[in-house]
Amino acid sequence: MRHMNLELAWACLGNDASGFSARLQIRNAGPAALPAAGWTLYFNTCRPVDPARLSASVCLLHPGGDLFGFAPAAGFAGLLPGQTLEIEYWSAGWAISVTDAPLGFYLVLQDAQGGQQVRALGDAQIAPFLTPAQQQRGPEDRLPASTAATRYAAACGLPEAEALHGLTPAPQSWRSAAGRLTLGAATRILYQPALASEAELLRELLDAQWGLAPHCLPADGQPAGDAIVLRLAQAGDGIAHGEETYGLEVRPQGVLICGASGHGIAHGIQSLLQLLSSAVAGVIQLPLGVMRDAPRYAYRGLMLDVARHFIGKAAVLRIIDLMACYKLNTLHLHLSDDEGWRIAIAALPELTEVGARRGADAALCASFGSGPQAQDSAGSGYYSRADFIEILRHAQRRHISVLPEIDLPGHARAAILAMQARHQRLLAAGQVEAAEAYLLSDPEDCSTYLSVQLWRDNVMCVARPGCLRFIETVLRELQSIYAEAGTPLHTIHTGGDEVPDGAWLASPLCRQLMAQHGLATTAQLQEYFFDQLRALVQHLGLRLAGWEEMAVASAPDGTGRAVPNPRFLDAPMRSYVWLSAWGKGREDLGYRLANAGYPVVLCNGDRLYLDLACAKDPEEPGYYWAGFPGLREVLEFCPEDIYTDARCDLMGQALEPAALAGMVRLSEQGRANILGIQAQLWGENVRDGARLDYLLFPRLLAVAERAWCASPVWAGMNDMAARRAAQDAAWAEFSQRLGRHTLPRLDSLAVPPAYRLPVPGVVLQDGVLHANLELPGLTMRYTLDGSEPDAQAAVYTAPFAWVPSPQQEGAQVRIAAFSSNGRKGRSAVLDLPSSTG
Template identity: 40%
Template structure:
């Protein structure tokens, strides 16, 4: 009997295993799922919403089941109008799509479309869903890649229209042609050989033969600069130049590094057939003289090792307009490797920028190793599929289900020290930003993980030492980026222990690197309504501290305390514009005004909100007049993550408008109202729009310390995209930050100013196209800068074309194929044959092409 039972059990076990194997083999494979997304309407039913279609196609041999699965993705929030699927927000920009009871599954070869109505608008490919992956309900801890995903192009410009109020034109070939029509092709020999534009510049007959026989003769105080120059010349000549401090030695050709009385960071550069002399009163001036010497060298010299390079004779006397010339790099939303950061520092130094604002932490990632707080990088630097965010953070910005670059990554202490040393050698100050109290989700989740680890180890007293939230807090809020758990609790003593620990460790790294650190950026932007209101710690704190009258008073309390923490360490406070604001009532209405008391504390602010037409355009001037040190960081001119133009294939954000190359170039720092013409939606600004806005006082003018360009990383999906968004816009920003006030910015804006501006703009474009961008093809390994699309119109059956960058080549085909470097070169208008598709692309001097256009 026992044997019989055993046999039956054995048969049942074998049969069950075979059924399991069969069910596993028959299970739908997510790798056979193909998904497409298409934008259908940007002004759906005359509302501020858009309609799109997400189509699921079963390319496999098994049925896609009617239930038991979810499709996760970033960037698609809204409601499915087909009733087949639910779409719910997980957190941040992560959403989950899963079937309703109405969905019947999908047979092999079949497809189903999800019609989604979402708030807002999508104007280019960066607004499409991204980072799609599959999760089974039976194994919710594992995210699986799908087979493929494609965004369908939008060929109808009307689809990109946001309604009657939207007057920003789509950058069709015709629109681009009109924008380019007045750009002349200037003779390269007539272009300045130094960039950015120096204060004084003159040329002479003759050249200096730069080869490996040249000696760098330097004063001992300029040894670091001499060593740098020797290494830079090795990039051109293949060998570094010999260095000497014996000014009497030899009669050969020399580069002399000498002392002279100049403005701070200023220099004099003299290039003669036998001698190059760079003189300055400080080492920074010598360094910038070296950069000018490098831009005087013909750009093709960086293509390959040269036996000798002829450098034209000239005299330059120069100094910067602003002492604070900054670039901010966000590495939290998408990480950039150490090597990419060093490459960016090379670019900055070439164009004489001297501040690297390092945005290393935010909601989506913490990127610098902090000794003693390992969870910051073990948890806070990694993104992958998770339902708990306990071991790592959830996917954001298309990072997908696995911990891959650029969603994940961090700098070790050794990496960061190397970055600091590299920047310091190039006279670039690195200012770290510790985002507080909002935008802090990565830090919060990391310190939660530390708490859990120590509690499991029985270290009950140590566990909460660096907690950044009250574990009993039930406050409800939603940040601008969609997070409901990203704000530090500023009532907790542990918050200040955490900040003190991080600041101390950063200071130690700066000290080891020999890098200057006088300010730390402490964030301070975009704290949403609703935070702290249901925190027991906050409620108790407000009750026990009469000077904090309400939850709203915690903002000022926090930054006053942080300011004191920094001062105790010999540092000054730096932050976003919000740290200089307070709430006030005028006529019964709430307004944000400058907090004048805080301005006396040597606080520096980045003012980003100059969105034209918003009514807040004067904020930078109000804060400067109130006594704050202001860095002009306006979204309308210097947010380089904004798309260049309105066109569906063009990547980048657009919430603050579009940031074409002319936006940073045309900026007038002390009166940017002067040449502002349109608002966020392209509508002409009223003649009296700026009449009641604050102007800079004389004292306020002194408080404008500089200009900053910024590159947020939500859409920087790889290093090439970073370089595309950064260049050539950085050249235009460098011109405004360094060069003297241009003639076209003088006086009230008139037709004469317009003509002067157009001349300067044309010279800048010619210099960029014929000297600086060809240099960047190879400099520091080469940069994937944006190559513009051609402009084109059809007139009397003839195709006319032009290009923004004179000297770049337009090539075309008439058979519908993509133009290559061997395709026909456009030299003059040509006939458009009937029923022919013409495709055109712009090629740079190295043969790399931009995005193609089609003419039918």
């Protein structure tokens, strides 16, 4: 194994309506032969491989989830140094981007002593997706791929616009005045005693971002000199009712921030920081003006999936800071799933000892490219009690609620295996009764199922008494953690999504429970469990939240259609509605649940799933099961009217007007039940901090805009031409604001996020090269010789004529966006015509 060196290359050969064919090349670049037997090449892929359509040289293994393996078939002669093995195979689903390629390869080789050696091989080299068969999902796919030309066309023809201000999200009103206020070393922060925490936060942020550390003094008055005064709103301040409302006044006499509560004051502080600009070292300036502001929705959230790939404490604290800056107020942490358990529970140490480690030698196998080594892997890790308390306190100071999610009864494999390990440990110690206390599986269960993520053993046995005991123990520990942090836990999110068909069918314990309570189907068993879960949560003094599946039942007409379940309306659970992709048949479920009386948070996959690719571009990371939500699509999300802009399904085919007309609209009662919106960042593709930032930003800024600002003017327009013109104008202003103000401000942070820089649009028309960006204000640099542009490359400022010379035959234009701190985005490539035509 020490001398084994395998080079891997992968290519999609083409897609059709039902799947795709692919080729994996394994080249032996080392001095030792790969033997004829005794090895397995493991890899992760979310596209299940068909064992019946596979090269004869290998056979397929599927340990579970997205982990697959190729092992030598009978007759394989080995792979000598310099030789290449080609494996062609077929998979369900499609492969139209780098995200669809297998990743995280590692080789397990049996040695002569019966042991095994493991070597991480990393990712394969991925061949470009160039042909229509590689870029399209079969003949029904009418959605064009993103190209340099389509990007150019999308950014052309917009109305001339300037940013109205430098604030994101936009305030309700900002009346600017002539002049500026200068703040410097003599600046003081004067605050009412109840606002001491907010005053100290402002001082810390001014120091960290501007090197200005003003003294904080308790006081109750009006601004004088260059003081910043923080006080609760009084009659006559013109501050609307609502905990998060605020006013900001910048006058020659100083700054006044008043709010309905400390939460409103905190928002005013963030707006103040966005207005600041530097004149000279140690001195900062503010434009004079008066602002009044309040949010549209009380709930403005971001869900981070820390289970699939662990996101460490430092990164979470940084995300909280950025959420506060853009006035998001709820961080929903997805703390458990099949691939990981991420919070320490003192009474159940196996949850992190077993459930927080992934690797070849761990109970949890490698997933999503996390590799064979559990140590220092993005697939391993958890928050200690102290870590989580620090996260909670950091969020509380910024008026952000942290909503914990423990996903069950499906998506629970990490917990199930951890409790099996606990069971084995205590059995070995002779503690039979204690061993059974928290077991989450039925050893006699012969049910066969396959979850959406390809697991066969990821559903808790809801008939075991240990199941509710486990949940209660976890929830009591969470309550204790929150209490120690000084921020009581009010709501628990328990997932409840994607329990696969077939679960529980062959479990003796479940069949016995069903007979005892007269339950005819496993759907009724799940509903019975949710009822038990709700009673437990209420007993603990908590409110229940879950994904949409927890609030629905099957229609009594036998169609299987999901309808609001009236059973839980007496103490309604908060429902997070996500499966809104056009053509899936559940587009209006959020409205139906809200009309029925459920409090609803809209999490629409087609606009708010930030782990989806932002464009149909092979190089863009992310899935696309609900579409390709780009920055503009996120901005134009109308939470209370999803229909007016509905034009095509996931394949780009026109939607039937009759189908749209038959969908439910929000009633007045339903409108009142829409609590707000939440962006989701599921973690399958979040392998490191750079990918985290790339997927989140700048799209999260558009989510913040839509969650905070009043319903846009176009939302009520039925005239499509007028609506589109209004959308163009709003997009032109927003894109200018981000490109010229918001993103440069992000670049200036001590740890700036590596947000996605847009790929330029570029065309050659009549011998003139034109380029543009969806975010004006960023710098574009280009080369004409096919080399990658760098900080010394020419700056594109205007279209220019291009007449190729013989020395430049077959050259390429490469042009890329650069941030204000010099970071480079992905280049657009345009092949130049040859001088011979």
